[in-house]
Amino acid sequence: xxxxxxxxxxxxxxxxxxxxxxxxxxxxxxxxxxxxxxxxxxxxxxxxxxxxxxxxxxxxxxxxxxxxxxxxxxxxxxxxxxxxxxxxxxxxxxxxxxxxxxxxxxxx
Amino acid sequence: xxxxxxxxxxxxxxxxxxxxxxxxxxxxxxxxxxxxxxxxxxxxxxxxxxxxxxxxxxxxxxxxxxxxxxxxxxxxxxxxxxxxxxxxxxxxxxxxxxxxxxxxxxxxxxxxxxxxx
Numbered sequence: 029x030x031x032x033x034x035x036x037x038x039x040x041x042x043x044x045x046x047x048x049x050x051x052x053x054x055x056x057x058x059x060x061x062x063x064x065x066x067x068x069x070x071x072x073x074x075x076x077x078x079x080x081x082x083x084x085x086x087x088x089x090x091x092x093x094x095x096x097x098x099x100x101x102x103x104x105x106x107x108x109x110x111x112x113x114x115x116x117x118x119x120x121x122x123x124x125x126x127x128x129x130x131x132x133x134x135x136x
Numbered sequence: 137x138x139x140x141x142x143x144x145x146x147x148x149x150x151x152x153x154x155x156x157x158x159x160x161x162x163x164x165x166x167x168x169x170x171x172x173x174x175x176x177x178x179x180x181x182x183x184x185x186x187x188x189x190x191x192x193x194x195x196x197x198x199x200x201x202x203x204x205x206x207x208x209x210x211x212x213x214x215x216x217x218x219x220x221x222x223x224x225x226x227x228x229x230x231x232x233x234x235x236x237x238x239x240x241x242x243x244x245x246x247x248x249x250x251x252x253x
Contacts, residue, residue: 114179123169123184126180128177129178
């Protein structure tokens with residue numbers, strides 16, 4: 029069965045500092061990986077997906093199949109990045125398997 | 137247009153009561169998903185519909201949980217004889233279509249927070 033692990037429940041950085049949210053997965057095949065974000069009092073929304081290889085709000089994530097990782101990175105964190113971030117995967121194109129989430133706080 | 141809506145937003149039930157949670161997907165979305173999110177955890181898959189067909193219900197934790205989507209639009213998640221461990225946020229999501237090798241973005245509703253006393 030597939031599994032997603034986010035080792036940090038809480039992550040705190042200062043504005044302008046680099047940030048990296050870690051995500052590791054276990055699956056023997058080739059899953060699709062995603063990052064979802066939930067801002068305060070808002071609903072869960074897709075931030076980015078690995079196959080699109082795009083940068084959203086300054087965030088990027090590279091799929092490393094050798095290390096089975098999909099870490100989310102941003103070189104200069106902003107206060108508005110404070111949110112709960114979930115790494116997720118799908119193997120079937122339908123159901124998502126989520127990690128437990130990382131609460132990111134960007135301090136002024 | 138309107139996003140996914142869920143009702144009620146909050147539900148308090150006494151242990152043993154039955155509850156029904158409603159999801160209105162985005163108009164025209166073929167696929168509908170239910171997830172359960174316990175406090176401090178990520179969402180966990182419950183069940184999935186494509187139109188009115190329930191294609192996957194492997195995530196339903198017990199036979200007390202039942203979901204339906206009779207006309208391929210609105211869906212209801214029913215929990216019978218609620219237990220304290222059922223307390224969670226129940227999320228509904230819809231997407232335009234799913235295929236074996238492609239993923240279409242799932243759009244989430246605001247969730248229903250269920251508290252079982």
